Amino acid sequence: MQLPPPSQKRLQQRDELVRRLRKLLGDPDQIIHRPEDLVVYECDALSAYRQQPMTVILASSAEEVSRVVRLCGEFDIPIVPWGAGTGLSGGALPLSDGVVISLARMNRILDIDLENRAVTVEAGVTNLAITRAVEDRGFYYAPDPSSQLACTIGGNIAENSGGVHCLKYGTTTNNILGVQVVLADGEVVDLGGKSMDQGGYDLLALMTGSEGLLGIITEATVRILRKPESARAFMAVFDSVESTGQAVSDIIASGMVPSGMEIMDRLSIEAVEDFLGCGYPRGVEALLLVELDGVAAEVEARIGTLETLLRQAGATELRRADTEEERARLWSGRKAAFPAMGRVAPDYYCMDGTIPRGRLPEVLSLIQAMSKNFGLQVANVFHAGDGNLHPLILYDSNAPGELERAESFGAEILQLCVRVGGVLSGEHGIGVEKRDLMPCMFTDADLDTQERVKAAFDPRQLLNPGKVFPLLRRCIPGGSMHVHAGELPFPGLERF
């Protein structure tokens, strides 16, 4: 994995840049530049890749972001926008010759407009804080990435984050009305607003999921929804992952759209039971969690159909949560799946491909076969409703070669996803992690178009360079090279 090589010229300008930033910002606490303080900003949640930036700016307003961006432009210094650092694809990985602009201090809720069902917040407000601000009046913000307690709305928009309810409620892009963005030249623009349409091209769509490459989001107006009056959860046990996948297809084909459908395989179920003891059955191959929500009368009308479908698809056991407490308990295991895996193996690598639902059984059996070939266990928990897989590859970073094997395994899984008609990333983004796999999905012409879009917004390539686009345009089999500390063929080169 390589980033654009750091520029010596930029590195030499560091002290002068910091001096100018101090003058610009006034409050010295807004500038972090001592190595011991920069440790926090070495990596996002894809912690295999680490690198310290020259400095981190804690911005307190769009105006400040704009001024810092202009100053960086003057020095020709690249910028990495930073929310909470919870991203899983290295999208916020700093550049050693760049500046990180953190939006975390911009955490004010600016406007709650229940009439128009819109909330306007600064970019550093967390996903969950939006719901917290309106839940006493019966509303919520729908996208719910698992890191919602910590992740910021700005980061959610940059990554087009999902969650477990996307089949019914969409991803971030379907739940945003407008953004304020600082462009690469420092100009501040508003895209969209409280109306349902914006004039001109849908730049809001381009900005959503742009991974910090097109602009720095400083403010967002999101759509809030009324909390459904009823939510009922079901757990069905199956003797194969294949029949679980079939049940999912049958449910969709029957004309209902559950708010969530999650599959867990044997390894995940056992791990979760060991970790939490939430009452999942042991010794079973797979379980499916289904949740119906909406108008009480509609949910009640669908329960019978759902239960029949699950039994017909081969469910050996069926549990229905009749109370809110039971519902929370059913979900608690799924929500603990990732931490539970942390106890099974020293490390795991979480993948994020999306496939057409109908290909689930086939893809899962191929992943099992790969697991044998690579000699690494894989646990499967995934958003079955929308085909978003999260295979967790278990490995031990202290065992020589295992991390590299895990990465190769991961890359093969993602290529498989593309081969069956899916995509490289459902909700974690491309970042640095999957950058070099982009040519597996896109032709040179496709990628040229994307790069032209980038250039339309950021002609000098100062916003988050080295992310999303492959440095080399070939589909690298076996995925990315990973370089572990001390094992570099050329230790002097900047790699991570």
Next chain:
Amino acid sequence: MAKPTRSDRSAALEAIEVQVVEAGAAGTPVEITGGRTKAGLGRRESDSLPRLDASALDQLVSYEPGELVLVVQPGMRLSAVEELLAGENQHLAFEPPHWGEGATVGGTVACGLSGPRRFKVGAARDFVLGIELVDGRGERIRAGGRVVKNVTGYDVSRALTGSFGTLGVLTEICLKLWPRPETQATLVVDGCDRVDALALMLAWAALPLEITGLAYLPEGGSPVGRLLGRIEGPEPAVTAQLRRLVEGTAGSISELGEAESAHVWKQLRELEFFQPGADEELWRFSLAPAHALRLVEQLEAHDLLRYGLDWGGGQVWALFPARVAASSLHRIALLLGATAWRFARGPEDANDEAFTPLSPGVHRLNQRLKQAMDPKGIFSPGRMYRPD
């Protein structure tokens, strides 16, 4: 793994590529057309732009009901698609308007048009998962995918949605589908004062109910009108919700059963209530729903003849005498954070101020995106805004 290729070829597709390349070489702009049912949208610089007719690209590419995904070529008729989907109890939930028999999927996506259900389920752009297009260089490119959850590259598919044929020729479109609600019914409140009507629409839209249509049609020249609220879902749930709404509502209330309900929303979607007469012009405003009447009051000071509210107040249809000062209406829209479309009165109408102007910064980004996708400016360069 092999790199992806675009090897499928058809005569219709090749003809389009050739026409784009030739137009680029000659520096002659073209106008991309399909069923010609949306020709009244946008500016018309000159009616002599040669047409690039995409209607021969009319094939179904794939339909997998279990995936809730449809892939079609842009020239496929909207009516054919709807018939196909109805056979599997599915539909295009954004309820696209037809405005004529020839309406195509390509035109719907290119114009980014959505019907009455939009405020509940999302717009055309929310249902576009991926596209293939020929850009201004004659290159065939693909963006997005065929799955709901996707963050692989910039969302160029959505950027093409509502670009009015100015960024590229759509050659394939992948749409997200939705199960068709089992049934529907509409609650009607007649003689409803407009202030009460908007208040009810805002309150109902915020209820945890499956209300999928909210419109208000004033009776000509009177301060009262008819409020319509559509509920969809399984029969018992629709009945239960209707009952709840009726209980809390005063006035002259009636109900429309499934067929009548479907009919009235189709009339609304097809603009049957807002057909401009001779010497009238049609406008459409999109804004924050709660501001709808503030807009109407200001439009009344500018010779507003008739109007109606859709999307729970978020979309206002308005009729004016022909030659009303377009810039004044756009200025009103801007002040309310709205965006407006003026519909051309006919093929002779240049419709110079078809869309509300953008802020200078956003306008510049629009131009740069146009330049990126269509560097020679061959796709209707003046369709949306006057070229600088």
